[in-house]
Every structure is written in structure tokens, then in C-alpha cells.
Amino acid sequence: MTWSAIAGLVVGSFLNVVIYRVPRGLSVVAPRSACPTCHTPIAARDNIPVISWLALHARCRSCGAAISVRYPLVEAATALAFALIAWRIGPHPQLAAYLVCGASLIALALIDVEHLRLPTRVVYVSTALVVALLLASSAWLDEWHRSVVAVLSAVVWLALFGAIHTVSPRALGLGDVRLAPLLGFALGWLSIGAVIVGFFLANLVGSVVGIALIAMHRLERRQPVPYGVFLAVGAGIAILFTVPMLSYWPALRPLLG
Numbered sequence: 001m002t003w004s005a006i007a008g009l010v011v012g013s014f015l016n017v018v019i020y021r022v023p024r025g026l027s028v029v030a031p032r033s034a035c036p037t038c039h040t041p042i043a044a045r046d047n048i049p050v051i052s053w054l055a056l057h058a059r060c061r062s063c064g065a066a067i068s069v070r071y072p073l074v075e076a077a078t079a080l081a082f083a084l085i086a087w088r089i090g091p092h093p094q095l096a097a098y099l100v101c102g103a104s105l106i107a108l109a110l111i112d113v114e115h116l117r118l119p120t121r122v123v124y125v126s127t128a129l130v131v132a133l134l135l136a137s138s139a140w141l142d143e144w145h146r147s148v149v150a151v152l153s154a155v156v157w158l159a160l161f162g163a164i165h166t167v168s169p170r171a172l173g174l175g176d177v178r179l180a181p182l183l184g185f186a187l188g189w190l191s192i193g194a195v196i197v198g199f200f201l202a203n204l205v206g207s208v209v210g211i212a213l214i215a216m217h218r219l220e221r222r223q224p225v226p227y228g229v230f231l232a233v234g235a236g237i238a239i240l241f242t243v244p245m246l247s248y249w250p251a252l253r254p255l256l257g
């Protein structure tokens with residue numbers, strides 16, 4: 001878990017680059033990170049996750065411009081997510097797939113909040129990586145039934161989200177439909193229970209938050225909502241907590257197979 005948390009800090013630092021650059025159509029590899037105010041490249045010693053931000057008192061070393069608290073928060077959140085995923089999945093081959101899945105969902109949720117869209121580049125690369133890693137895990141463990149359930153689940157999620165999008169395109173955008181197979185596959189590989197919990201939670205969280213925002217007059221009824229955030233939260237909770245939740249009801253234990 002400690003190693004996963006440290007890996008999470010480093011990956012979180014990369015996610016900051018993805019979250020800033022991908023929606024702006026910029027490359028994630030070049031040029032290297034620079035201060036957005038004075039454009040001075042950031043030295044390696046000033047690019048250590050969380051620690052550099054604290055050591056520099058949230059200011060650029062060259063020009064003194066404020067550096068957003070969002071950067072260390074994304075790094076810390078990714079570290080926490082990685083530690084939780086490592087605790088839940090354990091030292092098994094599929095751990096890599098769920099770490100990639102967690103990192104993707106953090107990046108996508110934050111891009112969705114800011115830009116109200118889920119970039120296809122991030123969605124497709126994440127889906128390809130997670131599916132490849134889970135198929136490899138099935139081969140390694142000789143547990144092909146998991147991948148069969150995962151494919152079926154991905155198809156069902158795509159069909160359901162496609163249907164919801166057709167009925168209500170404002171609430172659920174095309175980006176959310178494109179994300180559905182990844183979530184369906186990742187949850188299906190774990191268990192049928194995770195598929196049901198994830199689908200239920202994503203839509204429950206979305207409805208409750210949406211209704212609350214409309215009631216507080218923070219959101220117009222017709223305004224688009226960053227539904228990808230709710231999908232990410234629902235799927236995340238399902239990956240981490242389906243087993244502890246369903247274990248309470250003996251009748252539901254078969255769903256964990």
C-alpha cells in the first residue's frame with residue numbers, strides 16, 4: 001500500500017499534465033512543464049509531488065506567481081486512491097488494471113468538471129489499457145469466466161447508457177456513453193455484484209446531486225451536468241466497497257463470484 005501511494009503521487013503529477021493539456025489540444029509529453037505565468041521551465045527539484053508545492057509556499061520560484069492548490073490536491077487524491085485500490089485488490093495481476101482505471105477516472109472526472117466533456121483520447125487509451133491488462137490477468141490466472149462476464153457487462157452498460165442518452169442527451173452526453181464500456185468491463189471482471197452496485201450508485205449519486213443543485217438554484221434544469229464525475233464516483237465506490245457491502249447479506253454473496 002505504501003508503494004502504491006508513492007506511485008500514486010508520481011502518477012497524480014502526470015494526471016495534472018493530462019488534465020491541463022489534453023482538453024487544450026496540447027501534447028502530454030513535450031514541452032516539459034513550465035510556469036503558466038512566466039513560462040520558465042520547472043526544475044526537477046521543484047517538480048516533486050506535493051512537497052515542492054509546500055516548500056515553495058505555493059509560489060513560482062522565478063516570478064512568484066501563485067501555483068493553484070489543485071496540483072498538490074490531485075497528487076494527494078491519486079496517492080489515496082492508489083492506496084485504497086491496492087488494499088482492496090491485493091497483490092494480484094489485476095491490480096495494475098485497477099490502478100490505471102482509478103487514474104483514468106480521476107483525470108476524466110476533473111476534466112469533466114472544468115470543461116463539461118470527456119476527451120475521446122483519454123477515454124479510448126484508458127479503455128484499451130484496462131481491457132488489455134484485464135485480459136492478460138485472465139490468462140495469467142486462467143480465470144477466463146471473468147473476462148466473459150466483463151465483455152457482457154461492457155455491452156449491457158453501452159446499451160443502457162446509449163438508451164439513456166437517446167432519451168435525455170443533456171443529462172447524459174455522448175462522452176458518458178463512450179466511457180460506459182470501460183466501466184462495464186472493469187466492474188464486470190470483478191463480479192456481477194460490482195456491476196449492479198456501480199450502475200446503481202453512478203445513477204443514484206447523479207440524480208441526488210443533480211436534484212440538490214437544482215433545488216439550491218446552483219444549476220438550471222436544462223443546464224448540462226458533468227455526469228462523468230458521478231460515473232467515476234459510482235464506479236470507484238463499487239470497485240472498492242462492493243465486497244464489504246454485499247458480504248453483509250448472505251443471499252447476495254453469489255453475486256460476488
Ligand SMILES: [Zn+2]
Binds near residue numbers: 036062
Ligand atoms: Zn513563474
